[in-house]
Amino acid sequence: MDTASFQFVLFGLAVALVSNFSRSRLWRSAVLMAASIIFLVLLAHSLILVFPLICFLLLGYVGLLLIRRCGARSIGWTILALLSVYVWLKKYSFLPEGIILHSPYFTIGLSYILFRVLHLLIDSGDDKSKTGINFGAYLLYTLNFTTLVSGPIQRYEEFARDQFSLDPLPLGPQVIGAQLERIVRGLFKVNVLALLLHAAQDDALARSIPSFHLSLRLFSIFNIFIIYPLFLYSNFSGYIDIVIALARLMRVRLPENFNRPFSASSFLDFWNRWHITLSTWLKTYVYNPLLIALMRWNSSPALEPLLGVLCFFVTFFLVGVWHGRTSEFIFFGVLQGGGVAVNKLWQLGLARGLGRKQYKTLAANPVYIALGRGLTFSWFAFTLLWFWSSWIQIGKLLHIISITQLLVVWLFIWFCAAVVLSLWEFLRSALLSIKVDGNPVLTHRYARMIYASVLGLAVFVFVFLLNQPAPDIVYKTF
Amino acid sequence: MQDTADSINHAKEARLPRRDWIVLPMIGLLTVCIVSVSTELIVRRLVPGNDLDIPKCIDESNRTLGGRGIPNSVCKGKVFAGGSIEYRMNSCGHRAGMECGAKAPESYRIVIAGASTAMGDRVPFEKTIAAQLPVELTHKTGRRIELYNEGMLLVFPPALDLRFNEVLAAKPDLILWVLTPYDVLKGTTIPEPSKIEQRIDPSITPWSRLKHDFSTKSVGEITRDLQERSRALLLIRNTLYAHEGSDRYVATFLMNADDTAGFLKSKLSANWQQHLKDFAGHAASIAAQARDANVPLAAVFVPDRAQAIMISDNVWPAGYDPYKLDGEVRTILSSHGATYIDILPKFRNLIRPEELYFPADGHPDAGGHAILSELLAGELTGGSVPALTVAAQPLKEMEQGR
Numbered sequence: 044m045d046t047a048s049f050q051f052v053l054f055g056l057a058v059a060l061v062s063n064f065s066r067s068r069l070w071r072s073a074v075l076m077a078a079s080i081i082f083l084v085l086l087a088h089s090l091i092l093v094f095p096l097i098c099f100l101l102l103g104y105v106g107l108l109l110i111r112r113c114g115a116r117s118i119g120w121t122i123l124a125l126l127s128v129y130v131w132l133k134k135y136s137f138l139p140e141g142i143i144l145h146s147p148y149f150t151i152g153l154s155y156i157l158f159r160v161l162h163l164l165i166d167s168g169d170d171k172s173k174t175g176i177n178f179g180a181y182l183l184y185t186l187n188f189t190t191l192v193s194g195p196i197q198r199y200e201e202f203a204r205d206q207f208s209l210d211p212l213p214l215g216p217q218v219i220g221a222q223l224e225r226i227v228r229g230l231f232k233v234n235v236l237a238l239l240l241h242a243a244q245d246d247a248l249a250r251s252i253p254s255f256h257l258s259l260r261l262f263s264i265f266n267i268f269i270i271y272p273l274f275l276y277s278n279f280s281g282y283i284d285i286v287i288a289l290a291r292l293m294r295v296r297l298p299e300n301f302n303r304p305f306s307a308s309s310f311l312d313f314w315n316r317w318h319i320t321l322s323t324w325l326k327t328y329v330y331n332p333l334l335i336a337l338m339r340w341n342s343s344p345a346l347e348p349l350l351g352v353l354c355f356f357v358t359f360f361l362v363g364v365w366h367g368r369t370s371e372f373i374f375f376g377v378l379q380g381g382g383v384a385v386n387k388l389w390q391l392g393l394a395r396g397l398g399r400k401q402y403k404t405l406a407a408n409p410v411y412i413a414l415g416r417g418l419t420f421s422w423f424a425f426t427l428l429w430f431w432s433s434w435i436q437i438g439k440l441l442h443i444i445s446i447t448q449l450l451v452v453w454l455f456i457w458f459c460a461a462v463v464l465s466l467w468e469f470l471r472s473a474l475l476s477i478k479v480d481g482n483p484v485l486t487h488r489y490a491r492m493i494y495a496s497v498l499g500l501a502v503f504v505f506v507f508l509l510n511q512p513a514p515d516i517v518y519k520t521f
Numbered sequence: 522m523q524d525t526a527d528s529i530n531h532a533k534e535a536r537l538p539r540r541d542w543i544v545l546p547m548i549g550l551l552t553v554c555i556v557s558v559s560t561e562l563i564v565r566r567l568v569p570g571n572d573l574d575i576p577k578c579i580d581e582s583n584r585t586l587g588g589r590g591i592p593n594s595v596c597k598g599k600v601f602a603g604g605s606i607e608y609r610m611n612s613c614g615h616r617a618g619m620e621c622g623a624k625a626p627e628s629y630r631i632v633i634a635g636a637s638t639a640m641g642d643r644v645p646f647e648k649t650i651a652a653q654l655p656v657e658l659t660h661k662t663g664r665r666i667e668l669y670n671e672g673m674l675l676v677f678p679p680a681l682d683l684r685f686n687e688v689l690a691a692k693p694d695l696i697l698w699v700l701t702p703y704d705v706l707k708g709t710t711i712p713e714p715s716k717i718e719q720r721i722d723p724s725i726t727p728w729s730r731l732k733h734d735f736s737t738k739s740v741g742e743i744t745r746d747l748q749e750r751s752r753a754l755l756l757i758r759n760t761l762y763a764h765e766g767s768d769r770y771v772a773t774f775l776m777n778a779d780d781t782a783g784f785l786k787s788k789l790s791a792n793w794q795q796h797l798k799d800f801a802g803h804a805a806s807i808a809a810q811a812r813d814a815n816v817p818l819a820a821v822f823v824p825d826r827a828q829a830i831m832i833s834d835n836v837w838p839a840g841y842d843p844y845k846l847d848g849e850v851r852t853i854l855s856s857h858g859a860t861y862i863d864i865l866p867k868f869r870n871l872i873r874p875e876e877l878y879f880p881a882d883g884h885p886d887a888g889g890h891a892i893l894s895e896l897l898a899g900e901l902t903g904g905s906v907p908a909l910t911v912a913a914q915p916l917k918e919m920e921q922g923r
Contacts, residue, residue: 242761497556505757510773512776
């Protein structure tokens with residue numbers, strides 16, 4: 044059973060159905076636990092392969108017990124131990140070959156488990172209730188099959204609020220309908236849209252050959268850059284749509300992970316809309332503590348904004364580094380952190396140069412927003428090169444076109460993205476402005492039924508009639 | 522829209538009007554019907570399908586003997602992804618590009634036998650192996666090489682076995698049997714009329730065909746037929762296969778049933794072993810007939826699209842082997858004294874061999890026929906067939922030939 048497949052959805056729906064046989068929190072928790080274990084075994088194919096993951100989970104729980112017994116002073120050592128084991132299990136490329144575990148084992152979901160466990164460990168220093176979590180609740184939270192593979196990264200208190208509530212969330216026909224629609228939308232994104240975009244990128248890559256005419260090569264490079272962000276969005280947000288809907292059918296609200304990221308008018312804004320739970324986690328546990336620590340170290344008000352910039356760089360550098368184990372991802376982190384830091388410096392510089400009021404006026408200007416949107420998209424598309432390719436592939440790419448030509452392509456992407464995304468925003472608002480009884484026609488349940496039926500038909504055609512397997516969920520491997 | 526959908530989670534849920542329990546499913550059903558039918562109609566209007574009127578030039582009614590060209594007939598039309606095509610049959614009913622009869626004096630005649638790939642299905646004659654190979658061979662050997670094509674639709678090994686006398690009647694100096702994995706699959710028995718693709722009479726309206734289908738076929742059969750006949754699906758499939766990465770195409774192809782993809786497994790299924798056994802029987806009979814007539818028989822195995830990709834990329838999943846069937850066929854044919862021309866290893870040097878095939882249809886296209894001709898010419902003159910070996914030809918004679 045692969046993630047985001049039709050079988051996964053059927054499994055999730057079956058679990059949701061059984062879970063709703065009783066509103067009792069014990070029953071719902073037992074069903075979720077059984078489903079999560081079954082899911083893990085189905086995914087890993089063998090219990091032995093899951094053994095390192097189980098040890099990692101146990102280590103996290105032992106850390107919690109240690110903090111309960113010894114207090115906050117043991118947090119640092121516990122986190123260090125947990126991170127070391129994580130790095131070892133993930134086989135980071137800087138580790139010496141001799142200490143790597145060579146026998147195959149299952150690591151899918153390990154990163155997301157790490158985030159959840161770290162959140163429990165760090166918070167347990169301030170919030171004693173977290174050290175009191177029993178082992179069952181801990182396992183349920185960390186192994187929850189709807190968030191295991193690729194998130195979203197949910198906070199424990201949010202999970203516990205819904206999962207262990209005596210009065211679970213309501214689940215009527217409208218909610219069920221909305222979740223089914225969201226599942227169809229997710230399946231469409233993963234199985235149709237991502238599949239087509241993946242094919243288009245494969246095609247563009249195949250056509251980026253040095254012997255081709257320059258215009259064809261430039262067009263291929265243009266396609267390679269613009270398609271991947273769209274593919275990644277369809278692939279990841281489609282999966283997230285499915286799991287959020289499945290969890291809601293089990294009366295648990297998962298946090299949103301995307302909020303129309305390509306509408307972002309700045310790179311800072313983009314990271315508030317893309318993989319929201321990851322950036323929020325890092326802001327909470329890296330940005331804030333780091334900024335506080337730096338400000339304690341240097342309390343000069345003049346330096347304060349620059350310290351903020353530095354903290355932004357570190358935080359988003361870690362976002363990049365988290366994605367992989369090779370030097371490409373370190374550079375990806377530098378570009379993410381650099382992008383956010385430069386964006387913050389730009390904002391500070393403009394605010395200082397123009398004055399706050401004029402800066403606000405400029406920031407609200409539609410042309411400025413459109414250019415910002417285009418720049419954000421083109422920068423993200425450019426940085427993703429280090430996300431999906433290797434240095435060798437990048438070298439080959441630079442063999443096809445020169446740096447200057449690459450710059451021209453990038454400027455063209457900026458321009459096109461600014462125009463296309465603005466048109467899209469305009470069209471969207473125009474369509475949503477058509478209202479009946481005060482509500483947009485397009486969000487009426489009849490309109491949404493039509494929309495879901497069309498998407499469902501496309502999924503049926505691709506999955507069942509054309510027998511096309513969807514590309515793997517990219518974030519599954521992190 | 523997402524915002525509104527999700528806000529329902531949090532707001533107090535309003536009651537769904539009772540009529541919506543009927544209206545909503547009806548809207549869904551109606552949408553699916555309208556979208557499917559209108560998409561199919563639009564695609565049919567915009568994209569040319571197969572309007573090649575095969576019955577005008579090929580009689581496919583005799584399933585035992587396979588297709589038979591109608592003497593002096595021509596069928597023209599457009600085929601999906603192949604453009605305009607003409608099948609012109611000579612007075613003997615062969616798409617040979619020449620009249621039947623005795624070979625030209627001092628020429629060396631090769632007769633091609635086989636099914637659709639040999640005939641050059643969907644490829645203009647001048648671009649088929651039959652047209653290109655003699656040019657290549659004449660160029661390489663300096664001899665006048667004549668190639669007479671008796672390849673015909675549905676002439677799978679059982680049919681060829683029965684009508685091999687027709688191949689011998691063309692008085693060949695060499696018989697070149699063009700084989701594909703499909704020939705081994707169809708080496709078992711004569712296909713039942715209901716199981717093989719029926720030509721669609723263009724005069725019958727889709728509606729009356731649908732009515733006829735519903736009265737005579739099961740739902741499963743109708744669904745499969747619709748899948749095969751839908752031009753929208755064909756268009757999507759063709760576009761996807763043409764653009765997606767080779768690794769994805771192979772992964773998709775390997776998901777097919779054993780009949781379609783089983784020949785690529787390193788351990789052939791019982792069904793495929795039976796197909797091979799039956800193929801071996803027909804191959805033995807065909808080789809014996811050639812031997813009795815004292816005509817050398819050479820056979821070439823043309824790889825399937827997925828097989829060609831696996832060989833070119835030199836990557837395949839565990840449990841698969843793109844050379845497996847080729848090896849089995851070589852053993853069978855060699856044991857019966859036929860010359861086996863192994864072109865599969867040459868596919869290792871080809872970049873993007875998937876572009877040599879019609880993506881959805883799977884037959885080699887014009888580019889594929891050109892490459893096959895080149896590979897065949899290289900092998901035939903490289904020592905596989907002594908009479909065509911370049912080293913054996915006097916240099917002077919070669920120069921004269923040019």
